[in-house]
Amino acid sequence: MSDATPTELLPDPSVAGPYGSLDPATLRHPDSLKWTFFEEGVIPLWVADMDYPVAPPILGALRERLTRGLGYHQLLGDRTLNGQLRAHLATGGLTDVPEEGVLFLPGVVPGIYATVSALTAPGEPVLTMTPVYHPFHLAITEQGRRVAAAPLAEGGARWEIDWDALEAAAEGCRLLLLCHPHNPTGRVWDAGELARLRDFVLARDLWVMSDELHADLRLTDAPFESFAADPRVRERTVTLTGPCKAYNTAGLGIGAMVGHDPDLVKRVRAAAGGLMGHPSALSVTMWQAALQGGGPWLRETVAYLRGNRDVLQAFVETRLPWARSFPVEATYLAWLDLRAHPRAGEMQKLLLEEAKVAINDGPLFAPEGHKERYQGFVRVNFATSRPLLVEALERMAEALGREAVLT
Ligand SMILES: Cc1ncc(COP(=O)(O)O)c(C=O)c1O
Incomplete structure (x- = not known):
């Protein structure tokens, strides 16, 4: 075990990046759910918002947009954004989208619900890998379907698809809900895994919904490949994407469902009927601006997140050697295994009450009947300033260290 102190884990402040001096007093404004949900003094590392301000090109475009009408202009879609998005998706292999x-x-999320509703019938099993972003399993159970859960396997250095579990769970399924990159483990499924997964869905004749919302938040240099990049699976896949994770704009609400078969997209859309609503004019402007001029901001932000990821990983390895976490490949969410702790069954409570740090509790990411397996795991949102992250980790280590951990 290294003797490195957390201060030594912190890079030189001169290279600490753009967000080093974020102030909790400013972050805790009344519009921030993340910062006001818990009492003052708690460092919130839970809901998946970043603590970073809106990218200047987006802010500028929104201000300018407000000088014009806010009517139904984009009710039928927006051709500019449509073209920008298709060009962007082509970089991940989604070429030739009509x-x-x-x-x-x-x-x-409405796209996840609509897909489940359109492509499966009540009572049917729907396949997904656990743990998983909770609206995946909620979209299944809240619509009267059953979750066919295939737990991921803990590999030597990363979370991996358990092919036997996937095979076993797939019995009777017609739809796979895939999270790529994966929330909460931070995996980006690699070319080999994607190829095998495509063989699997072809052999099983499955529809696929691939949620690729985190694709632009990759922390490694590996290229990104969309699930539907391979023509063999294009006609059976809908891909969901949006700007809200990469550009921190969840409050403006917009996403897209993309498919090579427009009839499939229409069929999924039709399942939601009039309940779906439409994206707002400001959200369209925001996404256009992000795709047009957001690149430099995103690169700087991803570089900062990479630094935070490294600090967190080093901290866990040196200060919590009994805990486990694999280096996050994408997203700003780390999945920590604290099961060796004697109070693993009440991790969220312990960390909130004794460390004053709010995290998401592992069981949230699995449906009923599978929650027990994730007791002792926590999801940590590290998209804050590096000093705040280190402070939170210090507090966690202190609170967790009050009881001896038997390993
Ligand atoms: C994988 C994934 N899909 C969807 C969402 C939410 O998307 P939206 O806010 O556009 O509904 C999140 C939010 O964290 C997510 O992690």
């Missing part, structure tokens, strides 16, 4: 294959939605 213009009618892009449908804008008020968010990604």
Whole structure:
């Protein structure tokens, strides 16, 4: 074990990046759910918002947009954004998407619900890998379907698909809900895994919904490949995406459902009917501005997140050697295994009450019947300033260290 102190883990402040001096007093404004949900003094590392301000090109475009009308202009979609998005998706291998294959939605989650509703019937099992972003399993159970859960396997250095578990769970399923990159483990499924997964869905004749919302938040240099990059699976896949994770704009609500088969997109959209609503004019402007001029901001932000990821990983390895976490490949969410702690069954409570740090509790990321397996795991949102992150980790280590951990 290294003797490095957390201060030594902190890079030189001169290279601490753009967000080093974020002030909790400013972050705790009344519009911030993340910062006001818990009492003052708690460092909130839970809901997936970043603590970083809006990218200047987006802010500028929104201000300018407000000088014009805010009517139904984009009710039928927006051709500029449609073209920008298709060009962007082509970089991940989603080439040749027809213009009618892009449908804008008020968010990604409505797209998950609509897909489950359109492509499965009540009572049916729907396949997904656990742990997983909770609206995946909620979209299944809240609509009267059953979760066919295939738990991920802990590999030597990363979370991996358990192919046997996937095979076993797939019995009777017609739809796979895939999270790529994966929330909460931070995996970006690699070319080999994607190829095998495509063989699997072809052999099983499955529809696929691939939620690729975190694709632009990659912390490694590996290229990103969309699930539907391979023509063999294009006609059976809907891909969901949006700007809200990469650009921290969840409050403006917009997403897109993208498919090479426009009839499939229409069928999924139709399942939601009039309940779906439409994205707002400001959200369209925001996404246009992000795709047009947000690149430099995103690169700087991703570089900062990479630094935070490294600090967190080093901290866990040196200060909590009994705990486990694999280096996050994408997202700003770390999945920590604290099961060795004697109070693993009440981790969220312990960390909130004794460390004054708010995290998401592991069981949230699994449906009923599977929650027990994730007791002792926590999801940590590290998209804050590096000093605040280190302070939170210090407090966690202190609170966790009050009891001896048997390993
Ligand atoms: C994988 C994934 N999909 C969807 C969402 C939410 O998307 P939206 O706010 O556009 O509904 C999140 C939010 O964290 C997410 O992690």
